Amino acid sequence: MTIPERLQPFTTPIKVLDDGHVQLIDVMGDDLAIIDAARVSFFGHSSEHTDAQNRGLLRYLMRGRHTTPFEMCEIKLRVRVPMDAWRQWIRHRTANVNESSTRYAPAIDSAQKATEWRSQSKDNKQGSAGTVTEWPEGFEVPGYFEEVLREKLIAGTPAEYLSEREGRTQEVVREVYEERLAFGVAKEQARKDLPLSTYTEAYWKMDLHNLFHFLSLRLDPHAQWEIRQYAEAIAEIVKVWVPWAWEAFVDYRLEGMFLSRQEVSGLKCLLAHMGGAKQIFYNEDLSADQTEELRDQLDLAMKDPDYSVITNFEVKSRALGPYERDEMVDIAVNGSELPPKKKGKKAPRETGGFMKKLERLIPKDLIKLTKDEDEES
Ligand SMILES: Cc1cc2nc3c(=O)[nH]c(=O)nc-3n(C[C@H](O)[C@H](O)[C@H](O)COP(=O)(O)OP(=O)(O)OC[C@H]3O[C@@H](n4cnc5c(N)ncnc54)[C@H](O)[C@@H]3O)c2cc1C
Numbered sequence: 001m002t003i004p005e006r007l008q009p010f011t012t013p014i015k016v017l018d019d020g021h022v023q024l025i026d027v028m029g030d031d032l033a034i035i036d037a038a039r040v041s042f043f044g045h046s047s048e049h050t051d052a053q054n055r056g057l058l059r060y061l062m063r064g065r066h067t068t069p070f071e072m073c074e075i076k077l078r079v080r081v082p083m084d085a086w087r088q089w090i091r092h093r094t095a096n097v098n099e100s101s102t103r104y105a106p107a108i109d110s111a112q113k114a115t116e117w118r119s120q121s122k123d124n125k126q127g128s129a130g131t132v133t134e135w136p137e138g139f140e141v142p143g144y145f146e147e148v149l150r151e152k153l154i155a156g157t158p159a160e161y162l163s164e165r166e167g168r169t170q171e172v173v174r175e176v177y178e179e180r181l182a183f184g185v186a187k188e189q190a191r192k193d194l195p196l197s198t199y200t201e202a203y204w205k206m207d208l209h210n211l212f213h214f215l216s217l218r219l220d221p222h223a224q225w226e227i228r229q230y231a232e233a234i235a236e237i238v239k240v241w242v243p244w245a246w247e248a249f250v251d252y253r254l255e256g257m258f259l260s261r262q263e264v265s266g267l268k269c270l271l272a273h274m275g276g277a278k279q280i281f282y283n284e285d286l287s288a289d290q291t292e293e294l295r296d297q298l299d300l301a302m303k304d305p306d307y308s309v310i311t312n313f314e315v316k317s318r319a320l321g322p323y324e325r326d327e328m329v330d331i332a333v334n335g336s337e338l339p340p341k342k343k344g345k346k347a348p349r350e351t352g353g354f355m356k357k358l359e360r361l362i363p364k365d366l367i368k369l370t371k372d373e374d375e376e377s
Helices: 005-011 031-042 051-063 068-072 083-089 147-155 158-182 187-193 208-218 225-241 243-254 261-273 288-303 322-334 349-361 371-376
Strands: 014-016 020-028 074-082 096-099 118-120 128-131 199-207
Touching: 005 020, 005 225, 014 225, 020 199, 020 225, 031 051, 031 068, 031 243, 051 068, 051 243, 068 199, 068 208, 074 083, 074 208, 074 225, 083 199, 083 225, 147 158, 158 187, 199 208, 208 225, 208 243, 225 243
Parallel strands: none
Antiparallel strands: 014 020, 020 074, 074 199, 096 199, 118 128
């Protein structure tokens, strides 16, 4: 396979984190390969159609989740990743992988260093929020640090202290590892105490359908920051490799939104109740078919001819007062058969998620549905 000219820049590794990278090794297929695979159903070919028709078909495939044509494209990367991010990465089972072996060869002498220390999120047990700025109560720098350094550390910031600790830990562990090798300990055992920050390298090959799945999960703000940096580097390549497919992916998957039956019902109630909002308009390019599809998706509340439909739900309405807002929340929640929100209690899980989605749909300055504001009013 030959890498097309436009993708040549990615054959030079894209730097990720402090010593990681993503490097393009090979690709197969492009936007037209996806379209040709789909057109074979009718013995057709992309060359018999205009760009607009081909692009339209590709968007239709993504919108309708006709996934197999996207599997006609493949990408092969060489990646250098810290073990902790790799452990998440390798969970994607549809890839073909060959990884460097620390049984055959000494482990890479490089470990990722944190650029900042993120705090444990209070409302997401898996996530982080903000950075560490406070010393733990009653904390003392361990006595085995030399006096001068101890004083320097305690005068510095918690982040500087944590980084100092990280550097020293990585140094000591590497030293112990190399000592074991010098003793003649087998590499497969000598490696057992290496930190998860140690870099590993792998060849990683995946088809585009599964790559989009990987990217949708790993570009998401819920994904760990470190693996997100890799997903962003891969996304840079994909944008240039298959621009139409990327555009459709962004529109229908990455920045699209799935709503549950209850959420659709809540949204319908909400829109139907917005007396001041007869005009829901769109500023995106939707064809008549797409508009109709969206209309169907949101179902009959939108069939009212007074509503002119939509894409990004920019709702033209007067700003709502706290009373109207609360009423709407009640209708959205109770009217959609979700468990009612009890006063002073946390919103039920699904309701909380629904509120977040609504906030993404409707500009905050028009309708404020945040929990804090609910409680204030
Ligand atoms: C934010 C986040 C948090 C996570 N937290 C955890 C956690 O706490 N603990 C944990 O263990 N994991 C966790 N994971 C990993 C997650 O559960 C998945 O293992 C990982 O994201 C891979 O997703 P996948 O299985 O859909 O993708 P892939 O393995 O890439 O598969 C793609 C798709 O192929 C299909 N497929 C692949 N293999 C099979 C199969 N054998 N049988 C049937 N269908 C198959 C499925 O439809 C699948 O969605 C987390 C992931 C994310 C993004």
